[in-house]
Amino acid sequence: MTTEIVREADQDGIVTAAADRLTALIAEAIAQRGRARVVLTGGGAGIGLLAALRTADVDWHNVEFFWGDERFVAADDRDRNELQAREALLDHVHVDQALVHPMPADDGVFAGDVDRAARWYAGLVEPVDAFDVHLLGMGGEGHINSIFPRSPAVAEQAATAMPVRDCPKPPPTRITLTLPMVRRARQVWLLVAGGTKAEAAAAAMAGTDAVDVPAAGAVGSEKTVWFLDDAAAVAL
Numbered sequence: 001m002t003t004e005i006v007r008e009a010d011q012d013g014i015v016t017a018a019a020d021r022l023t024a025l026i027a028e029a030i031a032q033r034g035r036a037r038v039v040l041t042g043g044g045a046g047i048g049l050l051a052a053l054r055t056a057d058v059d060w061h062n063v064e065f066f067w068g069d070e071r072f073v074a075a076d077d078r079d080r081n082e083l084q085a086r087e088a089l090l091d092h093v094h095v096d097q098a099l100v101h102p103m104p105a106d107d108g109v110f111a112g113d114v115d116r117a118a119r120w121y122a123g124l125v126e127p128v129d130a131f132d133v134h135l136l137g138m139g140g141e142g143h144i145n146s147i148f149p150r151s152p153a154v155a156e157q158a159a160t161a162m163p164v165r166d167c168p169k170p171p172p173t174r175i176t177l178t179l180p181m182v183r184r185a186r187q188v189w190l191l192v193a194g195g196t197k198a199e200a201a202a203a204a205m206a207g208t209d210a211v212d213v214p215a216a217g218a219v220g221s222e223k224t225v226w227f228l229d230d231a232a233a234v235a236l
């Protein structure tokens with residue numbers, strides 16, 4: 001298990017570096033296993049990466065997509081990570097829709113029932129023994145996915161996915177993969193830009209308790225890669 005730091009000048013640099021590497025990682029996974037399993041996230045860097053991949057030379061038809069977290073709002077709400085990912089990338093490339101696994105929205109069969117929606121997604125990801133890469137952004141206090149410091153989600157050891165209520169970052173109701181599920185990824189990539197995140201990035205890499213800085217618990221089974229811009233790297 002190794003940790004690598006990729007340092008770039010700014011968020012655009014991070015996004016470009018991550019897009020190049022992801023293109024190579026997907027090709028390698030498809031060559032070795034016939035399919036690449038990628039977990040997407042929300043946030044500026046995560047969605048920016050998807051937009052940057054639009055013109056990449058990738059065999060998208062053999063990529064399976066999961067989400068690390070999602071806002072439990074109506075499917076057509078602009079807050080949906082799924083909607084943003086579709087607009088940034090999935091609507092523009094030749095994906096196999098049967099391999100695209102968004103988290104449920106707060107309409108249709110799961111309307112009003114985030115617990116059932118999260119249980120359904122937990123059942124969907126449970127059989128996946130290894131994602132090839134789990135992409136993550138990080139908040140200034142160290143949250144990843146919708147796993148916030150000192151929350152029920154950060155303490156969860158059994159479930160693969162769970163509901164989140166009263167999330168400090170709006171919208172308040174969400175679904176998230178848990179840290180044990182994040183750690184099932186061969187590689188975990190954290191895309192982090194900006195000085196407001198420097199302290200949490202340094203604390204996470206120094207091995208702070210994940211209860212206080214959830215990103216500390218986000219490690220890949222083979223490799224963890226931190227993509228940091230200069231401002232986010234000042235406290236290392």
Ligand SMILES: O=C(O)[C@H](O)[C@@H](O)[C@H](O)[C@H](O)COP(=O)(O)O
Binds near residue numbers: 042045069
């Ligand atoms: O749904 C979300 O909001 C997220 O998945 C969240 O974990 C995000 O990745 C971080 O808050 C970083 O977001 P930024 O890259 O925009 O700072």
